[in-house]
Structure formats: structure tokens, C-alpha cells
Amino acid sequence: xxxxxxxxxxxxxxxxxxxxxxxxxxxxxxxxxxxxxxxxxxxxxxxxxxxxxxxxxxxxxxxxxxxxxxxxxxxxxxxxxxxxxxxxxxxxxxxxxxxxxxxxxxxxxxxxxxxxxxxxxxxxxxxxxxxxxxxxxxxxxxxxxxxxxxxxxxxxxxxxxxxxxxxxxxxxxxxxxxxxxxxxxxxxxxxxxxxxxxxxxxxxxxxxxxxxxxxxxxxxxxxxxxxxxxxxxxxxxxxxxxxxxxxxxxxxxxxxxxxxxxxxxxxxxxxxxxxxxxxxxxxxxxxxxxxxxxxxxxxxxxxxxxxxxxxxxxxxxxxxxxxxxxxxxxxxxxxxxxxxxxxxxxxxxxxxxxxxxxxxxxxxxxxxxxxxxxxxxxxxxxxxxxxxxxxxxxxxxxxxxxxxxxxxxxxxxxxxxxxxxxxxxxxxxxxxxxxxxxxxxxxxxxxxxxxxxxxxxxxxxxxxxxxxxxxxxxxxxxxxxxxxxxxxxxxxxxxxxxxxxxxxxxxxxxxxxxxxxxxxxxxxxxx
Amino acid sequence: xxxxxxxxxxxxxxxxxxxxxxxxxxxxxxxxxxxxxxxxxxxxxxxxxxxxxxxxxxxxxxxxxxxxxxxxxxxxxxxxxxxxxxxxxxxxxxxxxxxxxxxxxxxxxxxxxxxxxxxxxxxxxxxxxxxxxxxxxxxxxxxxxxxxxxxxxxxxxxxxxxxxxxxxxxxxxxxxxxxxxxxxxxxxxxxxxxxxxxxxxxxxxxxxxxxxxxxxxxxxxxxxxxxxxxxxxxxxxxxxxxxxxx
Numbered sequence: 001x002x003x004x005x006x007x008x009x010x011x012x013x014x015x016x017x018x019x020x021x022x023x024x025x026x027x028x029x030x031x032x033x034x035x036x037x038x039x040x041x042x043x044x045x046x047x048x049x050x051x052x053x054x055x056x057x058x059x060x061x062x063x064x065x066x067x068x069x070x071x072x073x074x075x076x077x078x079x080x081x082x083x084x085x086x087x088x089x090x091x092x093x094x095x096x097x098x099x100x101x102x103x104x105x106x107x108x109x110x111x112x113x114x115x116x117x118x119x120x121x122x123x124x125x126x127x128x129x130x131x132x133x134x135x136x137x138x139x140x141x142x143x144x145x146x147x148x149x150x151x152x153x154x155x156x157x158x159x160x161x162x163x164x165x166x167x168x169x170x171x172x173x174x175x176x177x178x179x180x181x182x183x184x185x186x187x188x189x190x191x192x193x194x195x196x197x198x199x200x201x202x203x204x205x206x207x208x209x210x211x212x213x214x215x216x217x218x219x220x221x222x223x224x225x226x227x228x229x230x231x232x233x234x235x236x237x238x239x240x241x242x243x244x245x246x247x248x249x250x251x252x253x254x255x256x257x258x259x260x261x262x263x264x265x266x267x268x269x270x271x272x273x274x275x276x277x278x279x280x281x282x283x284x285x286x287x288x289x290x291x292x293x294x295x296x297x298x299x300x301x302x303x304x305x306x307x308x309x310x311x312x313x314x315x316x317x318x319x320x321x322x323x324x325x326x327x328x329x330x331x332x333x334x335x336x337x338x339x340x341x342x343x344x345x346x347x348x349x350x351x352x353x354x355x356x357x358x359x360x361x362x363x364x365x366x367x368x369x370x371x372x373x374x375x376x377x378x379x380x381x382x383x384x385x386x387x388x389x390x391x392x393x394x395x396x397x398x399x400x401x402x403x404x405x406x407x408x409x410x411x412x413x414x415x416x417x418x419x420x421x422x423x424x425x426x427x428x429x430x431x432x433x434x435x436x437x438x439x440x441x442x443x444x445x446x447x448x449x450x451x452x453x454x455x456x457x458x459x460x461x462x463x464x465x466x467x468x469x470x471x472x473x474x475x476x477x478x479x480x481x482x483x484x485x486x487x488x489x490x491x492x493x494x495x496x497x498x499x500x501x502x503x504x505x506x507x508x509x510x511x512x513x514x515x516x517x518x519x520x521x522x523x524x525x526x527x
Numbered sequence: 528x529x530x531x532x533x534x535x536x537x538x539x540x541x542x543x544x545x546x547x548x549x550x551x552x553x554x555x556x557x558x559x560x561x562x563x564x565x566x567x568x569x570x571x572x573x574x575x576x577x578x579x580x581x582x583x584x585x586x587x588x589x590x591x592x593x594x595x596x597x598x599x600x601x602x603x604x605x606x607x608x609x610x611x612x613x614x615x616x617x618x619x620x621x622x623x624x625x626x627x628x629x630x631x632x633x634x635x636x637x638x639x640x641x642x643x644x645x646x647x648x649x650x651x652x653x654x655x656x657x658x659x660x661x662x663x664x665x666x667x668x669x670x671x672x673x674x675x676x677x678x679x680x681x682x683x684x685x686x687x688x689x690x691x692x693x694x695x696x697x698x699x700x701x702x703x704x705x706x707x708x709x710x711x712x713x714x715x716x717x718x719x720x721x722x723x724x725x726x727x728x729x730x731x732x733x734x735x736x737x738x739x740x741x742x743x744x745x746x747x748x749x750x751x752x753x754x755x756x757x758x759x760x761x762x763x764x765x766x767x768x769x770x771x772x773x
Binding site for chain 2: 111112114115116117118119120244246247248251252253254256257277279280288292293294296297298300302306307316319320323324325326369
């Protein structure tokens, strides 16, 4: 196996590239994260690998030639090679190993010494922080409390999001009892799993359409993100959160009234406290129409919304949105999970939000400074527990639903989130994986080989929204069926019975303080 | 349609306006308005006219798409928030965060305006939002400005009163700000924006808006346009373009 070019021209080119690298900086060599290997014996010389590489790492010189600096390890070429002649493997540590100065630290430092810039990353935090989901276990029934077989018993996953009244008044008239309490607008979902906000611009229209169609088909919700609503997605808007964030891109009265609900985005788990910059190159003619800004101009979402510096200001925007939508749309406020999340969430609920969306520090992003993505925020597991607890203690838990997101990998994580106190969970990364993403984390380059996080028509057409929606829908169906299995094993027949039921969780390998914060007993302690 | 807003909660007042506008009412006279928020919020229709007697509350004309509002008095904060189209004329002074994310239409304020005016205004296709302040403006004027036109005329200012506050044009990456009179260059974010004297072509650019302002308040446009203007424009449409390592 060798990636060596097969002719002298290719060898000359490789040598020239090596010389250029050596001359670029006194010590820096931009080293490759992956080793691209290819077996010329197996190669059918179809050039498919070169065509498939979105990152332009491969070229053809009488055989495939790799530019190792450009290969991001997305494995698109490997998967599309009809001869299985390609293998992309992680590059072995080629510096002397050091437990403190890891290869990642050293490479980042060299890059910054060369550029003086801020490091960028895509998707979620990839550092090995503890994953508390893996320290929590769910209860099951044995002998004294019979479990339920979801194959023969109906299981209820239906979920309602929005404000519940403090009390319900019923009047008894001639036609029987009638509800006297004015009920606010609520959202009805067939499963407690919704899709996280991913804007058109950060992902392709085909990716957003696949998710929107899956949401409609599965009776759940998708989220426009802060990128406006594309004309093609208007038929699915009635199952969407339409987002209003600091850039106010594409936000107008018709947009606010087109959605199922309105979401004010304050923060994002992957980048708490900072805004977003969609670079001008990604603002194509179509993205420009949806965001309602000129083609090619940077789409800057400032870090705070500069009309919101307090809970009172937030209340003002919540009610401005409710007025604009005639009080027919529930309003969600999305925040990143940060140290003071419980008090902030309490303020949000008191400000009039009908839903609080908590995004944990492992949540994904199209682009964020690496240092922010990897080091700010708190785990979603902790955030759910403390927010639920705070709202209960204040007696306002009924006033808003909790949506939790940020690193939910499976139906088990979802069930644990709901047991901790979430009403619903949102998936972003999970949905993109279903569309083909391999987590190469290079979304910010706009070169996604799967046509997901790119606006290049040559790449976006690779993603068939109908095939994509089937795959994303399958994921929801699979997870929903698993949730039913979990409920059955726990002896309950409705997701409502699991909600906030921390008694059905036990911790393993967690210290007492963490267990106390989570409100969970250690494994081994009975009821 | 006349509505006496005395003791009316904003929710009831605005519901009546919304329902009447939807049913075809074109003209509204709101009397005794006293701090009610969200008047004209999300209302559409270029023929709708709302006259407000008194002081409307925050978020006047938020998300508005076409109507004309005239305030016979002062206005508070967040007028023309994310406004799409339409016209708001304020006979007196107006508060902070005017025209946040404004995409189209006009906001004409006879007197002074507060802090954070015109943040993230943006232009789109035929839409070019305009804010004209007759008096002075506070700090953070035109922050993150992405498009449109901000004009501060500094009429009837007392001696030594600064025309604008500090941190003007921080994060600016589009649009233009015109300031009638002298400005201390330290008040303008020089890392984002360029401050220079306006030339004849620039004055042509603001003529229409200044004339509209003068017509609204019966002032002499010729005299105002004759005085020296400074122009603040973005250095780059990609202020963060070089920030990242790649």
C-alpha cells in the first residue's frame, strides 16, 4: 500500500510541495492528521476518489495523488472506491509523545505561530470530558412491579410543549363541563425527540429539507436556525421553530407567523457567549434571499442581542414576538448551559417564555472558535437537573417546558434526559450523522463531501433530500421504538410517567456532590 | 377609527388595532396613549396610518411592514425594531435601541435619540432603511451596521454638546452614517470605519431622506443640506475575514 505517485511528474510535484512546506516557516510543518493509502494493484483507475473528495485533497497524476495537508479523514473516497483500494487511517504520532503537550496542542500552536489567527472547529467538543450519561442507569421492573410489553400494550410517547396554566377551572353548564381557563398555544409531538436549530447557510438546503420532511412525517418539529425560511421549505414551516436571533436574519412578520413556534436564540452550547459569522463566500444568491441580506456580505450575528441586556429586555422581545403573532405561537428561549443556568432559566420563564431550550457544552456547530467550543459551558445532564429543580422549587415548572440538547447520542441518553426533567430532547449532530456525516469536524470550511455543510452546488446535489429524510425518519422511528421498550421495561406506559422521575435513575462512579446536584441516588440504594 | 387608550392594557389596545386593520380600517387616531408597548407590532399595509397622541411605549412599530405611524410627542425605546417597511415619524425625542435590525422603511425623529441607535441595520434588494435624528445621538450609534442610512442632524444643540456619543460604528460592515457637524475622530471606531468629510455625491445620497425629514417637520432642507456633513463608512464588508487561522 502506498500513496506515492506513480510517475516522475507526480514525484517532482510532491518534492516541490515538500520544499515549499519546509520553507514556509523556520520550524513549522503542517502535518497531516490522516494517512491516505492506496493500493495501485487494486485500483480500477476510475478517478472516482478524485471526483468525490470535497476538500480537493486528491488529484490525478496517472493515478490518485494526495495532498496530505488537505485530507480531513472524511472517508468519502474510501467509501466510494469500487475496488476497496483506499484506506484512510489516523496518522501515527510522529513527535515524541508527551502527556501534557499532546499532538493536538502542538499542531494548534504551530498553526497559530504561522497565522496569528483564532482556531476554528466544527461539530461538538471533542475533548474527553466525563460523559455523565455513561454514569447514569435506568431502573427496570422485576417480580413485584410487572414490566409492560410494548408489543401488546399501547405506549404513549405523545408530548406537549408549552405553558400549562397554574390551575384549571371548569364550569358546569347544561351541556356538561366546560373549560373556563384560557389555555395558551401548545405544540403536539408524536415523540419527545425534535431537531435542533441548524440554519440554511450553515447546512445545505437539501440537508435542511431532509430534516424538515422527516419532522413532518414523524409528527415532530424542526428548527430554521437563524437563517430565515427558504421558499421551498414553506410547506414544512407549520412543523418548525422559526428562530429570531441577534442578526435578525430573515425575521419578518410573515416568517414569525409561518412557524409552529418562535424561538429566541440567546446562546448555543458549542459557543456560549459568542455570536456567529457566516462568511460572505457562503452567502450565495439563495442564502441571501432567505437571510434577506445582499449576496456576498458577511452575515454577522453579534454576541449578545444588543436590545437584550436584562431579563426585562428579554420579556420585551418575547412579548413583541407574541404580539406580532397574535399570541398564537408559543415562544421558546434557547440558551447555552452555563454555570448560572438555573437562575437564568428561572428569569426566562418569569419573562414569559413558554419553553426553555438548554444546549449543553457538547452541542454541535457549523463553526466556532475551537477554544470556545472546547472549554466553555457545562454538561447538559447537570443543566437539566438544576433547571428542573429550580423551577419546581419556585413553583413555576408548569409555566414552561424544558427542551434539552447538546450531545444526545442515543435513545438511552434521551430517556435519561427526560428522567432528569426534560420534556423533550433535540438532536442536531445525530440527524447529520443519519445524513452521512462522519464527524470530520470541518464544517466551517464549507467543503463537506456529503453535501451537508456546504453551499457548493456540486456537493449539495450529492444529498438527495428524499433519501435523507427517510434515513433521518428511520433514526427517529428507531429511537422512538427503543423509548417504548425502555418505558415497558420500567413498567410505565407513557413518557409522561418518566418525566422528571429521577427516582428511576441511579448513578455509578459519581461523587456525592454530583449525585446531589443531579438529584440521583447511587446504584445499590433502593427506593 | 378613534381609540381612547386611557386605562387600556397594551394587549387590548393592540388587539383592537390588529383586528380593525385586518378588517380594512386604514386610519387610526389613538388618544391618551401612555406607555402602551408594541403599537403597530407586525402590522402590514402601506395605506394604514396610525396617529398617536401621547407617549407610546417600547417596541413601537416592531416587525412592522408598511404602515405610517406619527407620534405627536416623544417615543420610548426600540422604535422600528426589525422593521421591514413603513414610516414612523416622532415629533419629539426617542429613546434607546431604535431601528435594531431594521431592514426597510424610515424612522424620522425630530429631536434627540438615545444609545444604540441603528444597530445591525441592513439593506436588502430594493429596501434601504433610513433613520434620521434631528438632534443628537448617544453612544454605540450604528454598531454592527450592515446596510442602510443613519443621519444625525444635530439641530438646536446647545454649545459644546457632542453630536454623537462614543463607540460609533463598532463592528460596522455596511451602510453609511452621516453626521452634520464636527465629530471627534476618537468617537468613531477607526478599526471598523472610516470618517471623512462628505462630498457632493454623498450629499446627493442623503438629499431625499433629509428632504423627507424637513417636509415632515416643516424645516428648510436647503439650509440643512448646505452645512458640512461628515461621513462614516465601513472599511470592510468582511470585518472578521482575517480573524481565523486556516
